[in-house]
Amino acid sequence: MEDKSPILEASVILEACPPTLEDREKAFAVLRQSFACYSSFHAVSVPDLQDEGEFRRKRERVSNDEFAAWLRRLTKKPLSLYKVSKTCTREEFDAWLGQAQTLGCTDVFIVGGDASDKQYKSGALQVCEAAAQAREKGFNCGGIIIPTRRKNFVARPASQDETERVLAKIRDCGFTFFSTQILYESEWMCCLLLDLVGSMGKEQQPKIFLTFSPLVTSEDIAFCKKTLGVFIPKDIERTLKGARSMREASISVLIGVWDRISSFAAQIGYPDEKLGVNVEYLDSRNPRAVDASFELAEEFGRIFRRKTKVATKA
Numbered sequence: 558m559e560d561k562s563p564i565l566e567a568s569v570i571l572e573a574c575p576p577t578l579e580d581r582e583k584a585f586a587v588l589r590q591s592f593a594c595y596s597s598f599h600a601v602s603v604p605d606l607q608d609e610g611e612f613r614r615k616r617e618r619v620s621n622d623e624f625a626a627w628l629r630r631l632t633k634k635p636l637s638l639y640k641v642s643k644t645c646t647r648e649e650f651d652a653w654l655g656q657a658q659t660l661g662c663t664d665v666f667i668v669g670g671d672a673s674d675k676q677y678k679s680g681a682l683q684v685c686e687a688a689a690q691a692r693e694k695g696f697n698c699g700g701i702i703i704p705t706r707r708k709n710f711v712a713r714p715a716s717q718d719e720t721e722r723v724l725a726k727i728r729d730c731g732f733t734f735f736s737t738q739i740l741y742e743s744e745w746m747c748c749l750l751l752d753l754v755g756s757m758g759k760e761q762q763p764k765i766f767l768t769f770s771p772l773v774t775s776e777d778i779a780f781c782k783k784t785l786g787v788f789i790p791k792d793i794e795r796t797l798k799g800a801r802s803m804r805e806a807s808i809s810v811l812i813g814v815w816d817r818i819s820s821f822a823a824q825i826g827y828p829d830e831k832l833g834v835n836v837e838y839l840d841s842r843n844p845r846a847v848d849a850s851f852e853l854a855e856e857f858g859r860i861f862r863r864k865t866k867v868a869t870k871a
């Protein structure tokens with residue numbers, strides 16, 4: 558089944574976030590319009606948001622499998638789901654996998670806990686345990702990369718940075734693909750790609766989706782930095798805040814980050830077909846935020862179409 562994984566064939570993923578119950582109808586209306594207007598992305602993913610842990614706030618939210626079922630009625634594009642393994646037992650995870658199968662989902666991102674010192678329920682699954690259970694049922698498994706979770710650009714033991722974590726997930730959990738934390742600069746990710754090229758052959762190197770999210774307000778910047786831990790360089794932040802249109806400036810910055818990372822990947826020999834993009838929005842209630850992400854996904858769809866045409870002619 559892994560050879561037929563839809564996500565391994567995709568270049569552009571649109572990550573749609575489950576809304577809160579309070580904002581459900583407004584968010585659904587915004588998404589109906591966006592899915593009707595844009596279609597150049599290749600797959601859709603749905604995160605498993607943990608508000609109390611990740612965002613440190615209490616929110617009642619549409620579950621990711623329920624939201625995915627609703628999205629299935631809007632689009633027939635391949636669907637992938639995220640799951641935080643530490644929130645469920647083996648039996649609960651098995652039931653969730655069954656629901657994913659009914660939606661035609663064959664690709665799952667499995668995420669660990671949001672804090673090492675947090676107490677989870679008895680019997681909560683570790684990432685590799687969940688991955689083994691999912692693979693037994695025929696699922697392809699992937700994870701998340703946080704490029705900045707590493708020592709600075711100095712000689713360092715690999716075991717102390719993100720590269721070793723990624724290698725362990727590939728080796729021990731059977732992961733074949735990853736999405737990254739939201740990126741607003743390129744150097745950290747380029748270092749990680751260089752490490753991977755030096756650590757394994759091309760056949761073993763995973764498919765990596767670089768995650769981008771356009772920002773449309775100053776509140777978006779603050780949320781990204783303080784809550785999500787996204788690294789936004791000071792010069793980029795000044796550019797965004799000083800732009801006549803933060804939305805357009807943000808989209809331009811993100812395409813520039815993609816250009817730098819993809820060019821570097823080509824120079825060091827990282828397989829072209831193993832680098833894609835994942836586009837997400839921060840606020841499902843804000844039509845401007847959602848539309849900006851769909852617009853960026855559409856632009857990336859055009860970029861990859863041009864790449865395919867050039868490769869075909871060559």
